[in-house]
Structure formats: C-alpha cells, structure tokens
Amino acid sequence: MELLAPGGNLEMIKRVFEAGADSVYVGLMGWSRRSKRYELNDKELKQAVKISHDYGCKLKVAVNAYPRSNEVEMFKRRLDFLHSIEVDAIILNDLGLMKITSESYPEIEIVASVGCNILNVEEAKLYREAGAKLLVADCKLSLDELIELKRYANIGIEVLVHANTDFTYLGKCWMSSYKALKFEEIDGKSYYIGSPNRGGVCFRPCLQKWALIDCNGKEFAKDFNLPNDMFLLLEEIPEYIKAGIDCFKIQGREYSPDLIYEMVRFYREFIDEFIENGFVDLKEWKVRLREIAKRRDAERFRRTLELMEAAKRSISV
Numbered sequence: 001m002e003l004l005a006p007g008g009n010l011e012m013i014k015r016v017f018e019a020g021a022d023s024v025y026v027g028l029m030g031w032s033r034r035s036k037r038y039e040l041n042d043k044e045l046k047q048a049v050k051i052s053h054d055y056g057c058k059l060k061v062a063v064n065a066y067p068r069s070n071e072v073e074m075f076k077r078r079l080d081f082l083h084s085i086e087v088d089a090i091i092l093n094d095l096g097l098m099k100i101t102s103e104s105y106p107e108i109e110i111v112a113s114v115g116c117n118i119l120n121v122e123e124a125k126l127y128r129e130a131g132a133k134l135l136v137a138d139c140k141l142s143l144d145e146l147i148e149l150k151r152y153a154n155i156g157i158e159v160l161v162h163a164n165t166d167f168t169y170l171g172k173c174w175m176s177s178y179k180a181l182k183f184e185e186i187d188g189k190s191y192y193i194g195s196p197n198r199g200g201v202c203f204r205p206c207l208q209k210w211a212l213i214d215c216n217g218k219e220f221a222k223d224f225n226l227p228n229d230m231f232l233l234l235e236e237i238p239e240y241i242k243a244g245i246d247c248f249k250i251q252g253r254e255y256s257p258d259l260i261y262e263m264v265r266f267y268r269e270f271i272d273e274f275i276e277n278g279f280v281d282l283k284e285w286k287v288r289l290r291e292i293a294k295r296r297d298a299e300r301f302r303r304t305l306e307l308m309e310a311a312k313r314s315i316s317v
Helices: 010-019 042-054 069-084 095-104 121-129 143-153 175-179 237-242 257-277 282-316
Strands: 002-006 023-027 058-063 089-092 109-112 132-136 156-164 182-186 189-193 210-213 219-224 230-232 247-250
Touching: 002 010, 002 257, 010 023, 010 042, 010 257, 023 042, 042 058, 058 069, 069 095, 069 189, 089 095, 089 132, 095 109, 095 121, 121 132, 121 143, 143 156, 143 237, 156 257, 230 282, 237 257, 247 257, 257 282
Parallel strands: 002 023, 002 247, 023 058, 058 089, 089 109, 109 132, 132 156, 156 247
Antiparallel strands: 156 230, 182 189, 210 219
C-alpha cells in the first residue's frame, strides 16, 4: 500500500517524507498542470531525487500537459534528462508520450494521469499496452468499478484520498481557457496560462458566480457556483485496502508544507492503524479530518481569489 504525496517545492518534499509518505510527485517546469510556482526546474529536480532516495522512497514526475507535434523531440530530451537523474516514475496524459517512454526507458514506471479519464476496462487496456503500469482513477468511479479495472485490465489502481471533484471529469475541463488565455514559453515549451491541459494554470471560473438565462433574457437562477467540492476519503479506505488498491494519492502542490505534512501524517497513521489492528474508530478520525479540512479550505479559498485576480489581469493584457 503506497501513500503518494505532493511536492510543490523542496521543503514540501522533505516534510512529506518526514510525515510518512512512500513517494512524492512533482511537476516538470512547463510540463505539468500547475503554475510555475509549484513546478521544479532541473536543479531542483536533481535535489528532489536525492532527497527521495535518501529516504528510501520514490520520486514521480508529472509531465501531463499535452504537447504540440513540434515539441515531441523536446519531450524526448526531457525524458533523457529525467532518466539520467534516476526518477522512478513519470505521470503522463498523452498515449504517444507513453509509448515513447516505454520504448526508450522501460525501467521507468508510467502512470496514466487522472486527466486520461479512464472509465472502462477496454480503455484501461489501451493505456496498459502503451506502457502504463498504474492509472489514477477519477473520484466518480465506484469501488466495484475500480476492482473491475484492476482485475480485467491487469493494471494498478491509484485513488485520490484528498482532491477536488469537477463538474465534468478531472482533467477534462477546458473552461478556464475561454475565461482567459495568455501564451508564454518556458525554455521553448509552449505554456498557455489559463489552460492547465496545455501546461498552464486553471483560473477556476467554476467557482465564480453564475446565472442561468435563456435567449430572451429570462433568468432562471443566479449567483450559484458550479460543482467543485472537496473530496476526502476516510471510511472507504479500509475497503479499498481489502480490495487491493495499490496507491492512495493526496493532491495539493499549492498548499503550505505545514498543511501537507499534517495531511500525510493523518493518512499514514490511519492506514497503519487499520493494517495493524484490522479496524479503526472512525469517530475519532473524522474529528481530526474535519480540522484539517478547515485549514485546507482556508488555504484553497485564498488561492482561488489569487487566481481570479490573475484572470482579470490576463484578460486586460
């Protein structure tokens, strides 16, 4: 049972291992679905690998932004670098990049990102044939569906224990790019601010105030948000462990290292107690999780306000 934690910076990477994580995932600068503030440059990646391996743990690199055709050769050079510094796994969205990775460096574990949005066995088999050993499941999939994917597609399953749901499917929303979009480059790599699918950051327009109005101007609803709710697993975890789920993932590269430390420590202790004793007193754990959730909501709210202000600035450019 692997506990995977986020690494938005080097301090966070150290803290998650101190808290008991088995592995950490980081973003490759310009190539992952986050702001540059939460991605690592080459020097930091080398340090991150050393920190991870010194703890006897694994480092996974998110390269889950879709590239242009003329950026595939650039990816190959980036892949050579990641192999040279001995990263353990790469998280990918793109089937073509999976095939390149598996053929070039079969020893690197490939993880099919949640953005692949794999929902059925045949789709899971397609990604497995492209080289994926593990898939990150969408929050909407039931335990029975996860067991079916694992059994009949012969692929490992990673589930999110801390994340946010989406009003569509995780990794499949393009709405932010309609709200605001600005093109930049990072070392020659296209970087679309406002489109996480193309390497930039999401401005979270779903959390702004919406209204439902028909073509004649009649208003049916106003001042509502689209669903983008906190997703926390707890009481389901024992059943997931019994079912042989391979990895539990905590999202949150944008949160503070102190908050992520508390999250990782919480889930590490919960998992260990269940494995050791075969049961847990959920009442006590729910109280602890509510306190962590309050801190997490406060940090996410502040970050959402920052993104909304950034969207306004981007529109004015």
